[in-house]
Amino acid sequence: MTEFLNLMLEPLQEVFLKFKSFLPNLLAMLVILLVGILLAKILRIIVVKLLIAVKFDSWSDRMGFTTLIRKGDVWTKPSAILGAIVFWLLAIVTLMVGLSALKVAAIDQVVGHFFGYMPRVFSASIILVVGYILAGFVSRAVLITAANSGFHYAKLLAETVRVLLAVMTLAMVMEQLKIAPNIVIAAFSIIFGGIVVALSIAFGVGGIGVAKRMIEREATETTAEEPKDEIEHI
Amino acid sequence: MSDFYQTGIITTLHQLGKPSLERLESELHGFSRTRPVALVLPALYSEFEGPAMPGIVRELSKVKYLKEIVLTLDQASEQQLEMVREFMAPIATEVNIIHNNGKRIGEIYETLGRNGLDVGPPGKGRSAWLAYGYVLARAQSSVIALHDCDIVTYSRELLARLCYPVANPALDYVFCKGYYSRVSNKMNGRVTRLLVTPLVRSLQQLVGQHGFLVFLDSFRYPLAGEFCMTTDVARVNRIPSDWGLEVGSLAEVYRNYSPRRVCQVDIASTYEHKHQALSADDASKGLMKMTVDICKSLFRTLASDGVVFSDGLFKSLMVTYLRQAEDTLMKYEADATINGLEFDRHEEARAVEAFAKAIAMAAQVYMENPMGSPLIPNWSRVGAAIPGIFEMLQTAVATDGK
Numbered sequence: 001m002t003e004f005l006n007l008m009l010e011p012l013q014e015v016f017l018k019f020k021s022f023l024p025n026l027l028a029m030l031v032i033l034l035v036g037i038l039l040a041k042i043l044r045i046i047v048v049k050l051l052i053a054v055k056f057d058s059w060s061d062r063m064g065f066t067t068l069i070r071k072g073d074v075w076t077k078p079s080a081i082l083g084a085i086v087f088w089l090l091a092i093v094t095l096m097v098g099l100s101a102l103k104v105a106a107i108d109q110v111v112g113h114f115f116g117y118m119p120r121v122f123s124a125s126i127i128l129v130v131g132y133i134l135a136g137f138v139s140r141a142v143l144i145t146a147a148n149s150g151f152h153y154a155k156l157l158a159e160t161v162r163v164l165l166a167v168m169t170l171a172m173v174m175e176q177l178k179i180a181p182n183i184v185i186a187a188f189s190i191i192f193g194g195i196v197v198a199l200s201i202a203f204g205v206g207g208i209g210v211a212k213r214m215i216e217r218e219a220t221e222t223t224a225e226e227p228k229d230e231i232e233h234i
Numbered sequence: 235m236s237d238f239y240q241t242g243i244i245t246t247l248h249q250l251g252k253p254s255l256e257r258l259e260s261e262l263h264g265f266s267r268t269r270p271v272a273l274v275l276p277a278l279y280s281e282f283e284g285p286a287m288p289g290i291v292r293e294l295s296k297v298k299y300l301k302e303i304v305l306t307l308d309q310a311s312e313q314q315l316e317m318v319r320e321f322m323a324p325i326a327t328e329v330n331i332i333h334n335n336g337k338r339i340g341e342i343y344e345t346l347g348r349n350g351l352d353v354g355p356p357g358k359g360r361s362a363w364l365a366y367g368y369v370l371a372r373a374q375s376s377v378i379a380l381h382d383c384d385i386v387t388y389s390r391e392l393l394a395r396l397c398y399p400v401a402n403p404a405l406d407y408v409f410c411k412g413y414y415s416r417v418s419n420k421m422n423g424r425v426t427r428l429l430v431t432p433l434v435r436s437l438q439q440l441v442g443q444h445g446f447l448v449f450l451d452s453f454r455y456p457l458a459g460e461f462c463m464t465t466d467v468a469r470v471n472r473i474p475s476d477w478g479l480e481v482g483s484l485a486e487v488y489r490n491y492s493p494r495r496v497c498q499v500d501i502a503s504t505y506e507h508k509h510q511a512l513s514a515d516d517a518s519k520g521l522m523k524m525t526v527d528i529c530k531s532l533f534r535t536l537a538s539d540g541v542v543f544s545d546g547l548f549k550s551l552m553v554t555y556l557r558q559a560e561d562t563l564m565k566y567e568a569d570a571t572i573n574g575l576e577f578d579r580h581e582e583a584r585a586v587e588a589f590a591k592a593i594a595m596a597a598q599v600y601m602e603n604p605m606g607s608p609l610i611p612n613w614s615r616v617g618a619a620i621p622g623i624f625e626m627l628q629t630a631v632a633t634d635g636k
Contacts, residue, residue: 058349066345067622070629075341 242452
């Protein structure tokens with residue numbers, strides 16, 4: 001009977017002992033989560049106030065970021081969005097640090113992967129922001145230049161440039177995040193290469209006559225004699 | 235039938251004989267291919283519960299030449315917005331509703347505010363201004379017509395006559411104001427009859443033949459809420475957000491365009507809409523509020539054009555106005571008598587006294603702060619300050635409409 005009881009109690013004891021040794025880790029995780037989320041909230045408030053102080057919202061309005069986020073049906077202030085991003089980023093980091101405090105091998109591995117991936121997320125975000133600004137800048141420059149040159153389809157051209165640059169930026173971001181990099185590179189090469197080939201063919205075939213006329217005119221102009229200036233300048 | 239006399243420096247388009255509505259609409263249909271027309275309707279939800287709106291919707295459902303209708307809805311919940319959408323469903327023309335109390339449009343107002351663009355408090359001025367912005371953002375129309383949503387005697391002839399002068403490329407008008415007689419069994423339109431006209435003429439007596447006063451005096455009904463303009467006018471004009479909307483808008487038209495390109499058109503033989511109480515003892519509501527705002531707008535417009543206002547001028551103005559208003563009152567009494575209309579001389583005289591008080595209040599406010607509340611900036615400036623505002627506005631309306 002005692003043997004049977006021992007057989008029953010031993011695993012329970014083992015579980016209790018394991019739990020006893022695990023309890024401090026669990027408590028540590030809970031404390032980390034609590035403190036981390038509190039800190040994240042405080043930091044969110046500080047970030048939002050700082051962004052408001054430096055007039056980040058107005059800057060976003062002028063740079064077109066606000067319009068971009070509105071397209072995604074997000075109608076909060078850009079500063080509040082950035083504050084929320086900071087909060088959730090810190091909350092996730094806190095969660096990861098908290099989980100690592102449990103000292104479970106499998107979780108440690110996941111946490112390690114997460115922190116290893118963070119620099120990629122960071123650089124991808126920078127590429128995305130810089131790409132967006134650059135696309136807007138180049139597109140506007142193309143629009144102004146083309147419109148001033150009297151090109152009828154200036155808006156279309158500018159929009160095409162913007163879309164192409166946006167596609168390129170997205171491809172770079174996805175490559176950076178290592179999301180199906182082979183497919184992304186292949187798709188990007190095919191799309192870009194396809195567009196360039198299509199344009200070459202369109203211009204090459206459609207513009208034979210124009211190119212011929214231009215070359216002939218150029219040749220005639222260089223061979224023709226310069227008219228003599230009969231007016232004597234003072 | 236009205237006479238054909240041309241008054242003032244703008245063109246007056248009378249209703250002579252019985253012009254065919256079918257001809258007008260058919261011609262408008264032709265013009266709309268090159269000059270598409272947008273109709274802007276600033277409305278409160280309460281107006282959909284009143285007697286006017288069903289008639290307006292019924293008439294608009296027969297109109298074929300409009301490219302789009304933009305309804306700016308104020309004081310309405312999400313549920314009421316849905317009801318309004320259903321209410322407008324019989325109209326075949328594309329109807330887009332700007333929900334002024336929605337969170338998306340609210341965020342747009344906030345975006346404008348944080349960029350130093352003061353669009354003023356809620357009201358017809360702000361609603362109309364936002365609707366112009368939306369029409370400009372869509373870039374589908376080149377003519378904008380606007381009328382109130384409380385017209386009980388609405389007929390589609392009103393809209394056709396209002397749009398025609400601007401939509402017809404051969405006439406070359408950029409701005410057209412509607413006019414009509416405000417007569418039921420008595421004469422209505424007290425603010426125009428007993429305030430604006432006598433005040434403008436008094437000012438002319440005191441400051442001389444000022445261009446804007448002559449321009450304003452040329453309008454038969456300067457406070458009419460019905461007008462039509464090209465989208466270029468909507469882009470460059472600034473408007474007041476308060477009751478000075480009509481006078482302020484005319485001031486901007488006078489400032490930006492030649493009177494030769496401005497006209498007024500007889501749009502209705504009868505016109506009935508909701509009446510405002512005089513509220514002579516409270517300058518913060520009713521006709522008194524309207525009167526103070528109109529006077530302030532007039533004084534500021536004249537001051538911005540170089541007229542010097544002083545205590546002495548205002549004192550003289552009060553006396554001159556009272557004389558002018560009394561003379562006008564007698565003229566209207568005679569007019570009412572010959573036409574067998576009711577005419578309560580005591581009530582009319584009380585209105586004149588209240589208006590005189592309002593002029594004094596406006597003068598005091600002006601002297602304390604000549605700059606006053608700024609006009610709502612024009613869309614050219616807004617576009618320069620926030621390049622993506624048009625896109626944002628379109629997104630907001632499109633998402634609200636889903």
